[in-house]
Structures are given as C-alpha cells and as structure tokens.
C-alpha cells in the first residue's frame with residue numbers, strides 16, 4: 333500500500349463543499365502528477381456520499397451517450413460486484429449504471445443522452461460525480477458542441493436542480509479556460525488548486541524512509557513537493573541507498589528542453605529562462621508561445637491568478653541550468 337501524505341487542507345475544503353447543497357461545478361486543477369487523482373480517491377473513501385468516479389483516461393467515450401454511463405452487468409456479475417463493494421466498504425462506482433437497453437435507446441436518439449442519468453442520480457445517496465482527466469475528450473470523437481452539452485448537464489445537476497455535486501479534474505488549464513468560456517460557466521463554477529505537498533510533511537516522509545536530514549533536504553531542494561518525483565527519489569533510495577537519481581531527473585528534463593529549443597527561436601529560449609526565475613503574467617506572453625510551453629510540459633498555467641510557472645520544481649532546476 334502506498335503511503336498517503338497529508339492533504340488535510342484540501343480534504344477539509346472538499347468536505348465543506350460536499351456538505352453543502354450542490355450549487356456549482358468544481359474544477360480541481362493543478363500541474364501534472366501533483367496528486368489530484370490520488371486526492372479524489374482519498375476523498376471518495378472518506379465520505380459517505382455515493383461517488384461516481386469516471387476516469388477519462390481509463391475510458392474513451394466517443395459519443396455523448398457513452399459519457400458517464402456504464403451498462404448494467406448480468407446478474408452473477410452484479411452479485412459479485414455487490415459483495416466486493418460491501419467487503420471493501422466502497423461507495424465508488426466507475427460510471428452511472430444504466431440498463432443496456434436504455435443506453436441503446438440513447439444511442440439511437442430515442443432517449444435524451446442525459447435525462448436517464450438524472451433519474452438514476454436522484455436515487456443515490458448525496459451523489460458526487462467526479463470526472464477525472466477530462467482533457468482526454470479532446471482526443472475522442474466528442475466535439476465542442478457535445479462538450480458544451482455535457483457541461484450544461486453538469487450545471488443542471490448542480491446550480492439548477494441541486495441533485496449532485498460535480499467535480500472536474502484536470503491538469504490542462506488552457507482546456508479549462510476554453511471550456512469555461514465556451515459553455516458560459518463563469519457564473520456556475522468554482523476552482524480549487526491542488527499543488528505540491530508541504531515541506532514539513534515531505535521531510536518527515538523522506539526521513540521515515542530512512543534518509544538522514546541532509547539527504548531529505550537535498551531531495552526537497554531539487555524536486556520540491558511534487559509527489560511523483562518524490563516517489564521516484566524514494567524508490568531509488570530504497571534500492572541504492574543514495575540520491576544520485578536527482579541529478580538524472582534534472583538532466584533528463586534539461587536535455588528534453590534543449591532538444592525542443594533546437595527547432596524554435598530565441599524568444600522561446602528567453603521565455604524558458606525567465607520561467608526559471610519567476611512566475612510570468614499571462615498577458616506578457618503570446619498565446620502561441622504559451623501553448624508551445626504547455627504542450628511540451630515545460631510550463632503550467634494557472635487560469636485563476638493568470639500566472640505561468642515552470643511545470644515542476646525539477647523543471648525549474650533544469651531551466652536554470654540551460
């Protein structure tokens with residue numbers, strides 16, 4: 333079992349939201365590997381609500397009626413599933429379960445693609461819908477119109493009917509910015525940032541893993557509080573007893589950016605050097621340059637405060653060395 337490092341502040345904030353009647357779509361955003369999905373899983377196990385955790389990375393709906401739904405399995409599988417959930421005290425489903433005939437009728441256009449979901453959700457216990465990695469819809473057959481319909485459905489569930497909470501999780505903040513504008517969600521959404529873990533928790537974690545204080549501080553100074561990079565550092569420390577992996581983590585990022593810079597110009601170089609020193613306001617950057625840096629996982633854009641950062645502490649170190 334992987335260790336879960338404290339996210340008390342975020343869990344407290346989320347449970348406050350879930351204890352109130354649903355009234356907005358919540359966007360949980362943060363850089364890649366900052367621990368958003370892990371936090372959602374933790375939340376799901378701590379609350380009594382019925383949770384639908386729909387992961388767009390694991391599923392790839394190509395049509396509107398497939399989004400959020402899963403076909404009801406046969407009888408024996410249903411029995412097995414029921415006991416599995418009981419054993420694990422689980423309240424989490426990976427989609428809204430509908431009869432296959434209903435899904436077929438939705439596919440044929442004989443039923444509205446969302447109406448049956450409302451009835452189903454009304455029968456659940458204070459339901460929470462979590463849509464993880466929603467940016468993957470960009471690569472499916474779902475077009476902008478379908479996406480707007482999905483978002484409007486979430487607004488109906490929350491702000492209009494107050495039937496279910498809706499949480500959208502993503503690291504793609506340009507995508508959020510776009511869909512919030514397109515679907516007119518400004519007055520119907522809230523945002524919550526999930527970033528790196530706090531320093532004190534990390535130093536404790538690293539020392540529990542057997543590192544002395546000097547090594548733990550060194551790891552923090554290179555990777556900061558990014559859970560995934562910390563996890564890599566710990567795995568290497570377990571097998572080698574050292575923290576030599578830090579250098580290769582930074583070097584790998586540096587070579588990747590060097591390579592990318594070969595096919596662009598001086599303004600990209602100036603931009604990444606500036607990113608290594610400070611946050612940059614979005615109005616100072618040409619949208620194309622911003623998109624280049626985001627698509628290549630160099631920068632992270634926070635749509636709430638309008639600032640751009642190096643995507644991780646390790647990346648910041650790599651950019652410093654360029």
Ligand SMILES: Nc1ncnc2c1ncn2[C@@H]1O[C@H](COP(=O)(O)OP(=O)(O)OP(=O)(O)O)[C@@H](O)[C@H]1O
Nearest residue numbers: 335336337363364365366367368369370503559560
């Ligand atoms: N609070 C935590 N304590 C310990 N490890 C964590 C914590 N949060 C995340 N991790 C670890 O960090 C890694 C990345 O976490 P996770 O997949 O949740 O990030 P994410 O923000 O959802 O990433 P992505 O943007 O790619 O979807 C995982 O290996 C996970 O186990």
Ligand SMILES: [Mg+2]
Nearest residue numbers: 368369370465
């Ligand atoms: Mg995730």
